[in-house]
Amino acid sequence: MDVRAYTMVGALIFIWLLFGLLNDTFLTPRNLSNLFTQMSVTGILAIGMVLVIVAGHIDLSVGSLVGLTGGIAAILSNWLELPAIVVILGTLAAGLILGCFQGWLVAYKAVPAFIVTLGGMLVFRGALMGITKSMTIPISDPVLELMGNAYFAKGFGLLLALITIAVIVWSTLRKRKSRLKYGFTVAPFGADLIKMTGFSILVIAFVLVVNSYKGIPFPIIFVLVLAIIFSFVATKTTFGRHIYAIGGNIEAARLSGINIKLKTMVVFICSGLLGSIASIVLTSRLSSATISAGNMAEMDAIAACVIGGTSLMGGSGKVTGAILGALVMTSLDNGMSLMGLESFWQYLVKGSILVFAVWLDISNRNKKSVK
Numbered sequence: 001m002d003v004r005a006y007t008m009v010g011a012l013i014f015i016w017l018l019f020g021l022l023n024d025t026f027l028t029p030r031n032l033s034n035l036f037t038q039m040s041v042t043g044i045l046a047i048g049m050v051l052v053i054v055a056g057h058i059d060l061s062v063g064s065l066v067g068l069t070g071g072i073a074a075i076l077s078n079w080l081e082l083p084a085i086v087v088i089l090g091t092l093a094a095g096l097i098l099g100c101f102q103g104w105l106v107a108y109k110a111v112p113a114f115i116v117t118l119g120g121m122l123v124f125r126g127a128l129m130g131i132t133k134s135m136t137i138p139i140s141d142p143v144l145e146l147m148g149n150a151y152f153a154k155g156f157g158l159l160l161a162l163i164t165i166a167v168i169v170w171s172t173l174r175k176r177k178s179r180l181k182y183g184f185t186v187a188p189f190g191a192d193l194i195k196m197t198g199f200s201i202l203v204i205a206f207v208l209v210v211n212s213y214k215g216i217p218f219p220i221i222f223v224l225v226l227a228i229i230f231s232f233v234a235t236k237t238t239f240g241r242h243i244y245a246i247g248g249n250i251e252a253a254r255l256s257g258i259n260i261k262l263k264t265m266v267v268f269i270c271s272g273l274l275g276s277i278a279s280i281v282l283t284s285r286l287s288s289a290t291i292s293a294g295n296m297a298e299m300d301a302i303a304a305c306v307i308g309g310t311s312l313m314g315g316s317g318k319v320t321g322a323i324l325g326a327l328v329m330t331s332l333d334n335g336m337s338l339m340g341l342e343s344f345w346q347y348l349v350k351g352s353i354l355v356f357a358v359w360l361d362i363s364n365r366n367k368k369s370v371k
Helices: 003-022 029-054 062-079 084-108 113-132 142-149 154-181 189-211 218-236 238-248 250-255 260-286 297-307 319-338 343-370
Strands: none
Touching: 003 319, 029 062, 029 189, 029 218, 029 238, 029 260, 029 297, 029 319, 062 084, 062 113, 062 260, 062 297, 084 113, 084 142, 084 260, 142 218, 142 260, 154 189, 218 238, 218 260, 218 319, 238 250, 238 260, 250 260, 297 319, 297 343, 319 343
């Protein structure tokens, strides 16, 4: 993790301590468990948004896509009474197709992503109103209801904690050994030991807190699995390296022989697919599909990415940073709601933080260019 990531962790801890002092309910196991569940939708959307922004684009339609695909899931389940597996596959297919169409317009028809996804935001929201007849459609399938509301047994949480700690220790030592092998400078072993211990304590604390309520919320596992998969794709595969190259310098990427159009379309396909996954989680958690579902979710996802260190200029950003950013955004929402602040304060605070994060990114880039 870089300095910015450590700063994010410190800021998150500060936010939690602040709201904990201002409201006795904030740091209770029940509220923290609910907070992580609430974060899951923004976290999933932020994972896809990272890829889009790193490639030098933007996706303003994911919030409306969440609403539309959630509506499709509710219609398939409630009105057509289809099995849960068919509903899930149909919803994922809808998200994939919509993402593919938008990606095709951006990549192969050279329509700016801002315009395509702004139009998509309006079209998808209108389509949701049309297909649902502006009604709230309840979800009664027990399997679908579990997707956003189930909790894993407490023993599973402890096992997950042990596995996570083992991975932290293994990856840290492996990275250290690799750097020594090739003659790179490494931090003192004591610093790595402190880092491993600190992260292990955070993992154990998280599991103990959620276990003291009902256990690990099922949506969090979605976020963790998707974060691991897409972190690997972004950092360890040719596709991921090509995405960073396209966002960093598109002309250099073209001269290097990278198929920019195909890679761009795939990025939007991923965003659409992740949007449909988020819609399943949200629809399940709310036990219904509404015409307001996913409203402004794209802003939270973009803010999470930017706060987590993703540059709106393209070419840099991490999935892990976006997850931390999503946790910060959700913590602010949750804390201000518990304090009874009116909704306009939430918009003011989140908007200000977003502008500050972008300003900080631009300032850092300018300093580097001067050097």
